[in-house]
């Protein structure tokens with residue numbers, strides 16, 4: 331069964347709702363330009379409130395190394411998600427497992443692209459939209475994802491309750507990642523949408 335990450339959490343109550351609904355991971359966005367950005371203080375409060383066994387992922391977009399280290403000193407992140415142009419050598423500097431986001435464009439060879447991050451725990455595929463680093467709420471052509479792949483797929487990009495089952499059936503990801511598809515407004519999650527999404531993922 332695909333694991334589930336609920337990303338773009340900004341409030342303690344949304345983190346608790348995601349955990350209660352059965353999410354395996356939550357994502358905290360440390361990218362000031364995002365409407366879902368959290369401060370170190372907000373992030374600390376969210377992590378402290380979480381029950382055990384929920385993985386906390388910190389998302390960065392071409393952040394300076396010092397900024398990432400400043401977050402890591404204060405917030406116990408389990409996993410890093412790099413959503414910019416960071417090379418593998420940079421992603422490996424933080425003594426944490428990491429996901430590398432790859433924004434998929436028509437014609438991409440995804441096995442070749444994924445090979446650029448040999449140190450990644452997983453490759454998170456997201457939709458490409460010029461000028462927008464992520465969280466677009468848009469899907470991409472899932473048929474581009476090779477069924478034979480020597481890397482771990484985390485599928486993202488425009489997922490929601492009414493398309494996630496088809497996405498899983500087509501691509502057999504290790505995990506799915508959703509942000510906008512379970513929101514009431516940017517940065518504010520909708521508990522009913524979280525529950526519906528997780529229900530669809532866990533449905534056999």
Ligand SMILES: O=C(O)c1ccccc1N[C@@H]1O[C@H](COP(=O)(O)O)[C@@H](O)[C@H]1O
Nearest residue numbers: 337364463464465467487488508509510
């Ligand atoms: O959510 C954001 O604002 C964001 C900003 C910069 C980079 C990534 C961002 N979000 C991530 O994008 C994917 C897909 O999101 P969606 O489900 O299509 O809304 C996911 O990992 C988000 O956390």
